[in-house]
Amino acid sequence: MANRSTQRILPWLLGLLSGLLLWAAWPTSPLTLLIFIAFIPLLRLTDLVQHRGVYFGCVFLAMLVWNVGTTWWVGNTPVPISGVLANVTNALIMTVPWLGFKNSRKRLGNRGSYFALIVYWLTFEYIHLNWELSWPWLNLGNVFAMHPEWIQWYEYTGGSGGALWVLGGNIALYACWQHRGDYKVPFSTFLWKEAWKPALVILLPFLVSTIVAVGMGMQVSRSSKASPLPIVVVQPNIDPYDKFASDAEGPQLQKFLALTRQQADSNTAYIVWPETALFPHGAWEHNLNEQLAVQKVRELLRQYPKARLITGATTLKYYKDKEEAPYSARPMENGGYFDAFNSALQIDTSRTIQVYHKSRLVPGVELVPYSRYLRFMESWALDMGGITGSYGRTPGAEVLENTAQHIKAFPTICYESIYGEFVAQHVRLGANLLFIITNDGWWGRTEGHRQHLQYARLRAIETRRWIARSANTGISCFITPAGKLQQPQPYWEEAVIKGNVTPGYTFTFYVRYGDLLSKGALIFCILLIVYTIVLRFTNRKAYVERS
Template sequence: MKLSAFLCSIFSGLLLWLAWPTMPFTPLVFIGLTPLLYLTEKIQHRGKYFGWIFFSFLVWNVGSTWWVGNTTVPASGVFANSFNALLMSIPWLAYKNTRRRLPETMSYFALIVYWLTFELIHQTWELSWPWLVLGNAFAMRPGWIQWYQFTGASGGTLWVLLANITIYQVWKRSRIHDFTWAQLFRSEIWKPAAVILLPLLCSVFLRPTPDDPARKIGVVVVQPNIDPYDEKFTPSSTMQQIEKFIRLSESQADSNTRYIVWPETALFPNGAWEHQLNYQPEVQAIRRMLQRFPKARVVTGAVTMKQYGSTGEIPASARRMEDGTSWEPFNSALQIDTSQNIQVYHKYELVPGVELTPYVRYLAFMQTLALDFGGITGSYGRTPGVTLLTNPADSVNIFPTICYESVFSDYVADGVNQGASLLMVITNDGWWGHTDGHRQHLQYARIRAIETRKWVVRSANTGISAVIDPAGNLDQPQPYWQEAAFKATVTSRPEQTFYVRNGDLLSKGAVIFCILLLVHAFISRFIPGLRHAENNS
């Protein structure tokens, strides 16, 4: 049994890795969890069971996201992959325990509930890492998931779990009843086939509504290709970097341009005070450029800093200067035009351990422990800025997700629910080099386009910059690690999808059922009649 457990464990991890973007074997995700279902039935010792489940998820995490350790602190990747594999094991431990109390069908339902609840929690707490949400497996197959406009990525998670459970049940019954191939196809195969094919069939008939020609706008996307390690955060090169941005922008902008989009931390990589932004030489240089294109606006990433007065609420994450003044740095997005009004959006979904020390309000002494990736060290602030970058003249509202934020389905949907008609992703994916990290990040933006039915304009410092239409199709993806600029036409789309209006109903429902299952588990300890013998077949 030990050898078969090892093979099942590693086989499951390898299948999930091979199914993950940007690997081409997406359909393997429909069987990637079946070896774990087998282990759940066959291994009775909880410690051994946990070990094999954890090992399987570790293989998946390392195979798919090993690149998180491709930084100045490689140990961070070891911790991230191990910790995430540990968290993924918890729903399966709960499922194993539930099989002792509930019938088999109900225990499968419990597994779905536990996993959906886990994924929701993993997107909302300060140790969030939704990169491996099961529904993200289909990012490279937008034609399969047009129905995400109703369910979001959690619908894909449900699809994966149902397919694995159904396929495993077919395999299990075929062994018990010794079906012939004819009997198997006639009485069993239709079940997993229906689970897999029905969502695909729905996608054939679901497409975004046509764009309104009157709402089309011209954009210019800039990919400067500035090395984040050796160049970007060097103070002496600041104005040279701005000159590069302006040169690339002017090479593509024209009278039809309404937005020029620059990547994350393009401005002030070492910080600038928000109350002094209009006086910064970088902003003045941008406004001189915009005099040639007065209808255009620049949307750009920046590192900004905010001072807090002696009155009013000061965030627990704020720092203090020597004179006692409280302040915070922010990973920001700015909208700059020819007026003196600069709109400032603050990134909220921060990368744990890089931009955020989790629960720093309780562990203030750890404030400076966030990894140093240049510029401001320590945690960034999470105090809200503006929600949307507004442009009344063109009837456009932009939700400017910064880097990691574009991975969060609910967060993006909430922003669109505030009235966004266009999505922008500004990012710097150069930290992890030429790995799957930047490619996966690009693919996930395609899911956000489908969920919200919005155009996505993506500017990445080292790539891959692109435009994505509301059906999730890529347009003009630029080569990685190359300087580039291109123009595109997108559409401001004010309509909202079911998912945007109502949120993640599947996960919210799962949380309710998870609570009920936990209450049942607690009560069953005292009422033996509620217990159900585990099926050990």
């Protein structure tokens, strides 16, 4: 009786254990190495459980515990149900690769099904980076963000290389444990004969990272044709729930100007302000030069003639009729349509203002997924900036150009900085400096803003570009091309920092060719699905013929 009860509860304990290990390994926990055993309970679960409903339930439990433990803070908003829906939905989606793995066990055998698991998981992550329900916060490659010295080879693979490392390590360790019963030899002999395989899978990337880091250091010392640029980063520490008040815009602008003056000088090349620093209630793009805030900024910039201001802003674009307007545009009471954009501006002393529109939008907050097909869902949007419906996605400038100093800068806005290939595409367009402007204060003193900071280090490694990060409430800092943090400022404190960054002009393998691992996995995934369909059809035909 006790044995039967144990058998019933064991699968659920394995699912729970896997979820807890994944949570314990995730940034900003110091227990990162647990990631190499975190999936072993699910691999064992796959071998033990035959009932599909029980298997699905146990895998879903693992994914739910991981999601809730790691990103519970997404519900730390005025509408907590949004966080519940996000965690449950993401956990459901994350079960799909495991269901595919379970389905492939009998058809493909051990080795074939392990290969299928890697293919299915990498394909899932690639889709999760590119559709409108995108939430790649828990993509496996992000787990190593706190340890850039381990993953200098991300300049070749991007984050998908980290996912392959994690899955390969778990599979190798589990396969090694399974083979223990095949060897009637002392444990020390078994280690000599078998344990070197998972050790090689897990340890080799550490060695490769060291070699890549040494090579990068030698390359930098040989070719440094660019001069460092002095950059000022402002962290105003304005409560995001107060910044959109009707009477707050003027005092906030004065605060930005005063903080900037503390560090700016005649050599300053860029001044960086955070997301939605200007026009929290929106300003028409065709009329930006007439805005009082822009005029005040130009008065400041005349004191620092070399400087350009990179700042977040809410901008509006007008369309005369419905045919001209994109699907995200909303009707106006007096006729016409308008789009609202979460934007980045580059302002100098001329009358030219370059405008970049954020295109990777947060589902449910800035974007109602696939609302062009489900228009009734627009009313469900929870826009933190006070604008009902989805933000616009009409492209603005791809990069912000500074022709006087031969610089092209890419200003990733908040959530965009977790998309490796997206950032790499803009580096391929010529961006030699990266800025991250963000407003992480919505979630308070939770892991959200800390994880977001750590993920930025991956973008620096993948592209080998300096990053200047301005966060409204923190953590503002500079990040070297090797992923090291410089001058990180305390969260929820006012700060202004100055540092020198060097523009980059070479392309990494990842920048040049993109995420080849994920694209290869997608091709194999399609082939596996086709093979499964053909196999099922031929087996059915053989059964009919025998009957």
